[in-house]
Amino acid sequence: MSQPLLTADFAREFPELAVRWQAETPPAPRLLVLNEPLANELGLDAQWLRGPEGIGLLTGTTIPDGASPVAQAYAGHQFGNYVPVLGDGRALLLGEVTDTQGRHRDLSLKGSGRTSFARGGDGLAVVGPMLREYLISEAMHALGIPTTRSLSVVATGREVQREAVLPGAVLARVAASHLRVGSFQLVAQQARATGDLGLLRRLADHAIARHHPDAAQAENPYIALFAAVAEAQASLVAQWMLVGFVHGVMNTDNTTISGETIDYGPCAFMEAYDPATVFSSIDHAGRYAYGNQPLVMQWNLARFAETLLPLFDDDEDKALSVAVEILEGFMPRYHGFWSAGMLAKFGLSKSMEAAGLIDQASALLSENAVDFTSFFCALSAAGRGDVGGVLAGNIFDDWLTRWRALGPDVDAMDRVNPLYIPRNHLVEQALTAAMRGDLVPVGKLLDVVSEPFRKRDGLQEYAAPAPPEFRGYRTFCGT
Structure with missing residues (x-):
């Protein structure tokens, strides 16, 4: 070739x-x-x-x-x-x-x-x-x-x-x-210094053509671009939350215009359910904790909006009003994506009863430090009559009775709840071996997580939570 x-x-x-x-x-x-x-x-x-x-x-x-x-x-x-x-x-x-x-x-x-x-x-x-x-x-x-x-x-x-x-x-x-929010921040900074919007407009046009072409048909393509990026990021963060992913370094230079996850420095997957989960060794204040990710993304999008205001309207007040309206819609859109995802994870249809059950389950998970991924795997089994694993005991007994009464679709749950995620202790074991020249554990782990929804024999250790001595896990950015 x-x-x-x-x-x-x-x-x-x-x-x-x-x-x-x-x-x-x-x-x-x-x-x-x-x-x-x-x-x-x-x-x-x-x-x-x-x-x-x-x-x-x-x-x-x-x-x-x-x-x-x-x-x-x-x-x-x-x-x-x-x-x-x-x-x-x-x-x-x-x-x-x-x-x-x-x-x-x-x-x-x-x-x-x-x-x-x-x-x-x-x-x-x-x-x-x-x-x-x-x-x-x-x-x-x-x-x-x-x-x-x-x-x-x-x-x-x-x-x-x-x-x-x-x-x-x-x-x-x-x-x-x-392209990232930080790309626009640099260009907007230069535009404010010179009064020339040419480069900002060119960059926005490029982003529209590359990632959000439908925005080009809008009355104001730049407002439509901002709305499209906000929508993409609302969906993205909801998907992170649904699998317990903690990005760890949600700076604006790590927020893409495309809506892709980028930069896997201090990232990790939450195990015991806790919205305050932080893995990054430098995130001392918990700014980028698991539960803060939606609000941080909204904050990042506000910084993106600031760069585009001159393209929204010549009248600064009108431009700001448009930006605020879209930003205020971010959390409802995020919650819409997240709620739909949670209903799927629990195998339920939308109802007040289902929403209440999900809230109660979240509280039980948090109060009892239950492994997030293992809970949904055990829940599918419980839906088929096999109560065990993290559901053993009586913590969830009353809740399970009410959940079964809603007729959950267990087969649908299996399609969205992963059996295998990159468990932090397994990742560390594989990387430690690789640093010594042994790539076999990396290859095995990659094979497992490449098919996260298909149960396979002999992979029990890849579905199990980290041992107790692994608590307090910390990640580093690698620079």
Whole structure:
């Protein structure tokens, strides 16, 4: 196979937001894992990717004709504090590829070396965090949750200094695009300084064409763009909440315009149900706790609205009124998505009785620190007459009687309640083994979470909660 066709659309259309850059050459690159189904979806030859030229592409040292690798510029609020210039400190957008379904998708690298946005960092990544992103992003994809995806992880042969000296790696990531709220924040910041809305309008038009084309038909396409992004993010966060996913670093530069989940740094899955669950070692105040995620997303969207106000209306008051109206609709839309998802998880139809039962179950889960994923697996079994697992004992007896009286659809529950998620202790065990050079546990875990709804024999340990000694689990961003 010849080199794949990559275009440099973003680099060409937005030179103001792109710094041409070259990845650092890894001393001894070695492919650790390749996502062959994704490669096929992108029209890439997996066998070629495994060869020297392919590994060169996956590390940024082989640049196909037509590509122009760039570090993207953006701003963002990090833990509520505005940083006027962030940008890709250790990432490169290699270019865009058209997949087999005709969709335009970004191919980018993470951990390919310092760029002009590195802000004192080394621009590198290590094997463990890159495999974490690979594992969890693919698990999210299998769960049906919009997400960036991982094409490969390549060990670089370079030692990287973190808390200790660790083996380096580069992740190849595929996204609908890497446009984020922070992209608009940087452009709006420049527009306020110059009074020129040209770049802001161009970026908004690009976002509409790339992600929300129906907005182009609206009376004001920019208002429609904001409404579409709010809708996509309301749906996305509801899906996170329904599987117990905690993103961990919901900064505005990690909030996509496409509605995909991006950046799997300190993420993890909640086990014992608790809205205050936090895993990130740097989230001391719990800003990004599990239960705060919908409100944080609304806050992030308010920051997005601020960037678009000049495009909403020349009258500032009218523009603000439009933005507030859409923002006020966010939580009802989120609750609509979440409520529909919860009804499906409990196998119930919409009713006051069902809503009351769901609220009561949530309270019982929280009061008794019940494992969130295991509860729904046990509930399906209870619907078939087998009460056991986390439902054993008498905590749920009265509740189960009322639930059965509503005639739950147990088969429908099986289609939405995963048996297998990336359990935190299993992820850590797999990553620890991988850091020692043993990739078998990573491969096994990836195989399990790639089919989260199909029960398979011999996988009981993958469905079981973490042992008690694993409590207090903390994650790190990997930089």
